[in-house]
Amino acid sequence: MISVAYAADAAHHAVPFYADAAFWVGVAFFLVAGLAFKPVIRALGAGLDARAAKIKARLDEAARLREEAQEMLATYQRKQRDAMKEAEEIIAHAKAEAERLAQQAAKDLDASLKRREAQAMDRIAQAEAAALREVQNVAVEVAISAARDVLASSISADQAAKLVDKAIAELPQKLH
Structure with a gap:
């Protein structure tokens, strides 16, 4: 048995590699695999490219949304600053008005007291x-x-009558 195996092995070695059927089966396998692999690679590449395009579109959309959100945030922050400034102005105006009213009330109170x-x-x-x-x-x-008491006790009736007549006579001179 050893001799048969040796003879088959020797015969096998005597044939050139391109005359062997196993060689051509291997070459055919690689050609078929290569030809079949090329469209599969293209399909995989196209699928990956499409997925990459979708991802890029999503990233672009996310970047656009992020920019819009930042713009909206900046707008709202600006509005908040404006509102705070307006509130501060209103408070300052109210304080000034209160001070003016307090001064006016003090003046009015002072005038009222005077x-x-x-x-x-x-x-x-x-x-x-x-x-x-x-x-x-x-x-x-x-x-x-x-x-009257002094005159009544010290003046006689004649003297009193003379004094009354004299006073009546002087009356028109004293009235003018």
């Missing part, structure tokens, strides 16, 4: 004048009463 003081002083002056007139009237009445 008016009331002047009115009180006028009332006091009127009361003093009234009291003075009343004291003068009382003093005149007391003086007249005292004079």
Whole structure:
């Protein structure tokens, strides 16, 4: 058996490689595989290119959306700053207005107090004048009463009649 295997092995080696069927089966396999692999590679490449294009489109869309979001954020931040500035201006205006109103109220209060003081002083002056007139009237009445009593006790009826006639005669001169 050894001799048969050796003879077959020797025969096998005696044939050139291109005359062997296994060689041509291998070449045919690689040609078929190569020809079949080329469209598969193209399909895979096209699929990968399409997927890459979709991913690129999504990335571009995401970048566009990100830019829009940043623009909107900047717009809202600007609006917020403007609103804060406006609020600060309103507060400053309100403080200034409150200060002005407080000053005006202080002036009005001061003027009102001065008016009331002047009115009180006028009332006091009127009361003093009234009291003075009343004291003068009382003093005149007391003086007249005292004079009447003194004259009544010291003057006779003839002298009193002469004094009354004299006073009546002088009356027109004193009225003009």
